[in-house]
Amino acid sequence: MTRYLVTAALPYANGPIHIGHLAGCYLPADIFVRFMRLKKYDVCFICGSDEHGVPITIKAEELKKTPQEVVDHYHKVMKDSFESFGIVFDNFSGTSRKIHHKNAQQFFLKLYKNGYLSKRKEKQYYCETCKRFLPDRYVEGICPHCGAEGARGDQCDACGKPIDDLSLIEPKCKICHSTPIVKETEHFYLDLDKFQDRLKDYIDSRTWWKDNVKEFSLGWIKEGLKPRAITRDLDWGVKVPIDGFEQKVLYVWFDAPIGYISSTMEYFKEKGKEEEWERWWKDPDTKIVHFLGKDNIVFHSVIWPSILMGVDEGYNLPYDIPADEYLNIEGKKLSTSKNWAIWLDDYLKKFQPDILRYVLSSILPENKDTDFSWTEFQNRNNGELADIYGNFINRTVQFILKYNEGKIKIKNDLKKDDQEFLQNIYDKVEKIGNYIQEYQIRKATYEFMDIARESNKYFASKEPWVLAKKDKNYLDTVLYVCMKAVVVLSCVGDPFIPFTSKKVRDFLKLNSFTWDDIKFLQPPEDISDKKLDILFTKIDDKTIEEEKNKLGNLPKTLIGSNKNLDEKKAESVTINDFKKIQLVVARVIQAEKVEKSDKLLKLKIDLKDEQREIVAGVALFYKPEDLVGKKIIVVKNLEPATIRGIKSYGMLLAASDKDKKRVRILFADDQTEEGDTVG
Numbered sequence: 001m002t003r004y005l006v007t008a009a010l011p012y013a014n015g016p017i018h019i020g021h022l023a024g025c026y027l028p029a030d031i032f033v034r035f036m037r038l039k040k041y042d043v044c045f046i047c048g049s050d051e052h053g054v055p056i057t058i059k060a061e062e063l064k065k066t067p068q069e070v071v072d073h074y075h076k077v078m079k080d081s082f083e084s085f086g087i088v089f090d091n092f093s094g095t096s097r098k099i100h101h102k103n104a105q106q107f108f109l110k111l112y113k114n115g116y117l118s119k120r121k122e123k124q125y126y127c128e129t130c131k132r133f134l135p136d137r138y139v140e141g142i143c144p145h146c147g148a149e150g151a152r153g154d155q156c157d158a159c160g161k162p163i164d165d166l167s168l169i170e171p172k173c174k175i176c177h178s179t180p181i182v183k184e185t186e187h188f189y190l191d192l193d194k195f196q197d198r199l200k201d202y203i204d205s206r207t208w209w210k211d212n213v214k215e216f217s218l219g220w221i222k223e224g225l226k227p228r229a230i231t232r233d234l235d236w237g238v239k240v241p242i243d244g245f246e247q248k249v250l251y252v253w254f255d256a257p258i259g260y261i262s263s264t265m266e267y268f269k270e271k272g273k274e275e276e277w278e279r280w281w282k283d284p285d286t287k288i289v290h291f292l293g294k295d296n297i298v299f300h301s302v303i304w305p306s307i308l309m310g311v312d313e314g315y316n317l318p319y320d321i322p323a324d325e326y327l328n329i330e331g332k333k334l335s336t337s338k339n340w341a342i343w344l345d346d347y348l349k350k351f352q353p354d355i356l357r358y359v360l361s362s363i364l365p366e367n368k369d370t371d372f373s374w375t376e377f378q379n380r381n382n383g384e385l386a387d388i389y390g391n392f393i394n395r396t397v398q399f400i401l402k403y404n405e406g407k408i409k410i411k412n413d414l415k416k417d418d419q420e421f422l423q424n425i426y427d428k429v430e431k432i433g434n435y436i437q438e439y440q441i442r443k444a445t446y447e448f449m450d451i452a453r454e455s456n457k458y459f460a461s462k463e464p465w466v467l468a469k470k471d472k473n474y475l476d477t478v479l480y481v482c483m484k485a486v487v488v489l490s491c492v493g494d495p496f497i498p499f500t501s502k503k504v505r506d507f508l509k510l511n512s513f514t515w516d517d518i519k520f521l522q523p524p525e526d527i528s529d530k531k532l533d534i535l536f537t538k539i540d541d542k543t544i545e546e547e548k549n550k551l552g553n554l555p556k557t558l559i560g561s562n563k564n565l566d567e568k569k570a571e572s573v574t575i576n577d578f579k580k581i582q583l584v585v586a587r588v589i590q591a592e593k594v595e596k597s598d599k600l601l602k603l604k605i606d607l608k609d610e611q612r613e614i615v616a617g618v619a620l621f622y623k624p625e626d627l628v629g630k631k632i633i634v635v636k637n638l639e640p641a642t643i644r645g646i647k648s649y650g651m652l653l654a655a656s657d658k659d660k661k662r663v664r665i666l667f668a669d670d671q672t673e674e675g676d677t678v679g
């Protein structure tokens with residue numbers, strides 16, 4: 001029996017999840033997995049957060065957090081979002097975990113041993129103050145194309161042009177603002193050219209791939225593959241396991257796909273079946289399906305198969321890569337920096353997850369970019385989920401409770417048109433299954449709603465309220481047929497609207513079922529003891545207007561999520577913990593502004609036994625002359641820190657409001673003396 005290992009692209013752990021992510025791969029992957037499970041295939045659904053790379057270290061520095069704190073925070077935010085939307089992976093791991101570091105290093109070493117890696121020297125910016133090589137995003141300067149300031153080492157946001165190696169004018173280290181030098185560094189490259197022919201044969205053999213994926217991949221190969229750097233100078237990531245390269249890490253695009261395997265290993269290890277992962281990656285009966293967005297195609301169709309071929313350990317190559325295109329919002333490209341996005345945690349404050357699942361399933365960018373609009377969201381909820389799907393189920397149930405005391409008779413004497421109606425529904429169930437297996441989720445979603453549409457028509461055409469007076473026997477038949485349709489909807493809806501489907505199945509007392517069972521399932525004979533709430537309510541114009549107005553307007557969700565990260569948990573400390581901090585009184589003997597900074601003052605202070613220099617962020621609130629002669633309280637045993645290139649040997653105590661708009665230094669009074677301890 002074929003088993004399926006399904007992965008969804010590892011989301012990058014530097015922000016929460018938005019609907020572009022959902023539409024790009026997580027929702028189609030989840031629909032596919034839910035369906036395949038109902039078809040009784042053996043499925044393993046793998047994901048995890050992508051936790052390395054420069055954007056994470058930059059974010060950590062901005063937030064004054066460690067990279068680990070940043071990724072741990074977003075790992076949880078993302079996992080919660082997925083679960084709230086019914087997307088539950090068998091394992092949601094993270095690439096900063098030990099199991100992955102070890103696994104990725106082994107991949108590197110095997111490729112090295114098998115002769116697929118080469119070393120090359122290149123020139124790169126190096127900051128002598130920070131004592132580190134600066135990745136592109138750590139360098140800022142003037143754009144050589146348009147002259148704009150604030151261009152990054154790799155790109156200018158003002159003119160959008162890429163910036164070639166080292167061509168930035170007046171480059172500055174983003175961290176300390178000093179001018180970097182250019183220094184030689186050595187890196188490992190993956191020799192993609194050595195896989196050229198094998199890759200072409202491999203992709204040619206995948207006749208079932210989507211056109212967009214296949215053409216894009218072959219186009220890439222046709223241009224001729226070149227070696228590609230897989231290491232970089234950074235201290236956050238998987239360390240390069242080679243002597244002399246301890247200061248370097250694996251490039252994030254190299255280690256991330258290996259994360260699928262690490263996550264599978266972790267999953268089976270936790271289940272106590274440590275060896276089991278191998279079957280899911282190497283047994284020829286396993287089909288590996290990678291769901292991802294189009295920006296990720298070549299990494300999975302060209303580079304990832306090269307890595308798997310190169311280690312030469314019998315790995316299956318990806319069976320399919322059903323990549324989607326992009327989802328736009330209200331006619332514009334989604335942009336997180338401009339907050340032209342809809343964040344899942346924000347969405348959930350007002351709406352149930354199934355509405356968005358359904359609407360996105362109906363408009364997935366399967367073959368070309370598509371557009372999400374709030375008006376369409378409202379129309380599909382009101383006109384389809386509420387008026388067709390919800391209406392049919394709720395009215396059938398209400399009718400049976402009201403006119404038939406909640407009783408349903410299992411009937412065998414169906415008339416021809418009743419049978420035809422049911423057969424038409426069963427055909428649609430079959431069709432939906434086929435569409436999902438071909439990743440044509442939009443068509444599948446349409447057929448799903450069409451079952452409800454046909455059912456509504458059937459109900460209306462039979463006029464059961466007339467039958468209730470004239471033909472009780474046939475009324476029983478019609479109600480039975482309608483309930484059969486309710487059963488079908490509650491099962492077939494599981495991949496699309498799992499929460500609502502489960503609610504209806506609970507009402508029907510249907511526990512488990514398989515896709516092939518659906519047409520044989522019977523409704524309960526009595527529903528008088530249970531209640532079914534209205535499944536979907538209409539959304540008014542005002543609510544939709546509010547959502548539209550949020551677009552591009554309130555970056556609050558993002559900041560909100562960062563804020564949670566900023567608010568450290570109020571951990572209690574013991575008195576001994578507190579005593580570790582040496583607080584003493586010091587007298588300010590000199591004060592001056594720090595050059596090119598409007599916030600910082602450099603203070604020379606006297607602690608009685610010694611004099612020190614500290615840097616304090618109080619220049620907006622105090623003039624240097626205000627402070628000379630004053631007695632302040634400082635932390636004496638703080639590790640020295642470098643601020644704007646100046647060493648600070650201590651920290652003064654000050655009170656401030658939340659936004660640091662009002663900062664007041666805590667002065668010690670006249671009776672105190674330098675060197676007095678505080679505590």
Ligand SMILES: [Zn+2]
Binds near residue numbers: 157158
């Ligand atoms: Zn420019």
Ligand SMILES: [Zn+2]
Binds near residue numbers: 130131174177
């Ligand atoms: Zn620097």
